[in-house]
Amino acid sequence: MAKVLMKGNEAIGAAAIKAGCKYFFGYPITPQSELPEYMSRELPKVGGIFLQAESEVAAINMVYGAAGAGERVMTSSSSPGISLKQEGITYIAGAELPCLIVNIMRGGPGLGSIQPSQTDYFQATRGGGNGDYRLVVLAPADVQELVDLIIEGFDIADQYRNPVMILGDGMIGQMMEPVEFTTPKQRELSEKDWATVGTGGKRNPNIINSLYIDPESLEKHNIKLQEKYKIIKENEVKVESYNIEDADVVIAAYGTTARIAKTAISKLEKEGYKVGLIRPISLWPYPYDEFNKISDRCKGILTVEMNSGQMVDDVKIAVDGRFPVSFYGRTGGMVPTPDAIIERVKEIYGGEK
Amino acid sequence: MTVVFQKTKGLTDNPTHYCPGCTHGIIHRLVGEVLEELGVLDNAIGVAPVGCSVFAYNYFNCDMQQAAHGRAPAVATGIKRVRPDNFVFTYQGDGDLASIGTAEIVHAAHRGEKISTVFVNNAIYGMTGGQMAPTTLIGQKATTAPYGRDEAHSGRPIRISEMLSTIHGAKFVERVAVNTPANIRKAKKAIKECFQIQLEGKGFGIVEVLSTCPTNWGLTPEEAMKWLEDNMIPYYPLGNFRRPEEVE
Numbered sequence: 001m002a003k004v005l006m007k008g009n010e011a012i013g014a015a016a017i018k019a020g021c022k023y024f025f026g027y028p029i030t031p032q033s034e035l036p037e038y039m040s041r042e043l044p045k046v047g048g049i050f051l052q053a054e055s056e057v058a059a060i061n062m063v064y065g066a067a068g069a070g071e072r073v074m075t076s077s078s079s080p081g082i083s084l085k086q087e088g089i090t091y092i093a094g095a096e097l098p099c100l101i102v103n104i105m106r107g108g109p110g111l112g113s114i115q116p117s118q119t120d121y122f123q124a125t126r127g128g129g130n131g132d133y134r135l136v137v138l139a140p141a142d143v144q145e146l147v148d149l150i151i152e153g154f155d156i157a158d159q160y161r162n163p164v165m166i167l168g169d170g171m172i173g174q175m176m177e178p179v180e181f182t183t184p185k186q187r188e189l190s191e192k193d194w195a196t197v198g199t200g201g202k203r204n205p206n207i208i209n210s211l212y213i214d215p216e217s218l219e220k221h222n223i224k225l226q227e228k229y230k231i232i233k234e235n236e237v238k239v240e241s242y243n244i245e246d247a248d249v250v251i252a253a254y255g256t257t258a259r260i261a262k263t264a265i266s267k268l269e270k271e272g273y274k275v276g277l278i279r280p281i282s283l284w285p286y287p288y289d290e291f292n293k294i295s296d297r298c299k300g301i302l303t304v305e306m307n308s309g310q311m312v313d314d315v316k317i318a319v320d321g322r323f324p325v326s327f328y329g330r331t332g333g334m335v336p337t338p339d340a341i342i343e344r345v346k347e348i349y350g351g352e353k
Numbered sequence: 354m355t356v357v358f359q360k361t362k363g364l365t366d367n368p369t370h371y372c373p374g375c376t377h378g379i380i381h382r383l384v385g386e387v388l389e390e391l392g393v394l395d396n397a398i399g400v401a402p403v404g405c406s407v408f409a410y411n412y413f414n415c416d417m418q419q420a421a422h423g424r425a426p427a428v429a430t431g432i433k434r435v436r437p438d439n440f441v442f443t444y445q446g447d448g449d450l451a452s453i454g455t456a457e458i459v460h461a462a463h464r465g466e467k468i469s470t471v472f473v474n475n476a477i478y479g480m481t482g483g484q485m486a487p488t489t490l491i492g493q494k495a496t497t498a499p500y501g502r503d504e505a506h507s508g509r510p511i512r513i514s515e516m517l518s519t520i521h522g523a524k525f526v527e528r529v530a531v532n533t534p535a536n537i538r539k540a541k542k543a544i545k546e547c548f549q550i551q552l553e554g555k556g557f558g559i560v561e562v563l564s565t566c567p568t569n570w571g572l573t574p575e576e577a578m579k580w581l582e583d584n585m586i587p588y589y590p591l592g593n594f595r596r597p598e599e600v601e
Binding site for chain 2: 022023025049051053054055057058059061062063064065066067068069070071073087088091095196197198199200201202205206207208209210211
């Protein structure tokens with residue numbers, strides 16, 4: 001199939017429809033509104049339904065209902081709206097329902113700004129809502145990867161009966177790039193025999209629920225969830241690495257920031273510096289093991305983020321004291337420049353080479 | 354021997370957790386009977402709230418989803434939009450529907466969602482231990498209104514049926530009570546008519562059922578029935594507020 005030029009937010013919608021998602025419940029918020037707009041235009045053409053809810057809270061609960069009724073369903077929002085969705089997200093995780101949630105992050109805290117940021121890393125990877133649960137969190141760095149992860153994200157959600165979050169920033173949502181719609185590797189997806197579709201008089205009622213009032217049964221439920229998360233950790237880590245076996249400095253960055261880091265790395269290489277990159281694509285499960293491949297000669301890890309330092313905690317867990325870990329970030333919708341990254345790398349080298 | 358009465362197939366055999374004298378049991382039975390009589394039990398998907406009736410998913414003999422506090426109409430919207438051929442209903446109390454869930458119920462009604470809601474109003478938060486609800490009457494004592502509800506402090510109790518009856522998409526709105534056999538019969542009739550509105554694809558329907566909470570009211574079941582009649586019905590008048598022919 002030929003490549004088409006698409007804006008990130010619209011490409012999400014097109015990819016979701018390709019993945020067989022016919023239902024979208026959302027609420028407008030900048031910088032992701034092109035996505036609900038696209039869905040409101042395109043879903044009726046494929047026999048699907050776009051519904052603008054009265055709030056993000058309602059939208060995520062509509063997703064709960066639709067997912068519980070066995071359909072592929074999604075919602076999207078941006079940071080403050082994702083905060084509102086946390087209640088529904090923890091219920092969805094607790095009731096083990098598959099769905100796709102897109103967060104096109106903007107600056108915070110509070111109303112923050114409408115410019116790109118990566119300030120919801122903690123919220124996305126640590127829970128956000130109440131209880132011990134995990135989302136599969138996927139962070140694309142370009143529009144093609146965004147499309148690929150959306151399509152695969154629905155399969156991952158169905159396979160594990162778990163919500164999947166696509167964590168992009170405002171830049172990815174707004175940029176236009178050529179994309180191609182691919183088919184992901186085939187997964188074995190079982191029938192949704194747990195869904196509420198009416199008993200048809202043929203079976204006992206199905207119940208979608210996250211309440212386990214008896215402590216023993218709630219603990220059992222939690223153990224079952226943790227066992228599932230363990231399997232996800234074994235199977236679903238995604239990471240891109242560059243030159244980490246031979247690097248003096250390794251940059252850790254994801255999403256848009258990783259692209260900026262790549263520009264910095266190629267400039268540094270021309271000056272004779274050996275700089276590697278670890279770009280986590282799955283933020284949960286996190287590619288901790290990838291950091292074990294870094295050579296002992298490495299002088300330090302530089303984590304670059306569009307926030308005040310969030311993923312850097314995972315980098316520290318991953319290197320476990322093997323290397324010094326430093327951080328460079330911009331916040332509030334400001335974007336790190338390649339030159340600023342280059343300067344930080346040279347500092348780790350101990351000045352100009 | 355002829356069977357003259359038996360338990361409805363609309364309810365499971367699970368024993369309920371409700372307090373002695375609580376009228377949830379009566380209302381559950383009415384809903385179960387209506388589901389059975391309309392022949393929609395095999396096709397129904399119910400949504401349970403948070404509150405005393407949180408375990409409704411164990412009692413209604415059909416597919417069920419349990420929703421976050423107040424969000425049942427949003428969950429039901431999600432279900433109905435992807436399964437338009439299923440019968441979808443919510444069962445919610447007054448803390449759930451009239452307080453934390455006002456946005457969801459108002460907008461579900463406003464969109465004319467083809468869902469049905471059974472709204473059980475007992476003027477108090479039961480499950481959490483008798484706190485004041487938006488529906489608690491003036492002067493009525495609650496654990497968070499120990500001196501009685503004061504209008505200057507908390508406003509007047511919210512009348513949900515009256516409010517929803519101003520919304521075009523709400524095609525059926527009726528308030529009933531379950532304090533006497535005659536009222537129980539009227540309640541069942543209203544629930545049936547409300548559910549039929551959905552089956553005919555006409556839009557949103559709600560039945561508000563005035564109910565008792567002997568435990569948190571501090572009354573015997575019998576006294577509670579009398580209290581409902583003397584105090585609730587004067588403020589929450591019974592009757593139909595909207596049905597389709599009045600809507601058009």
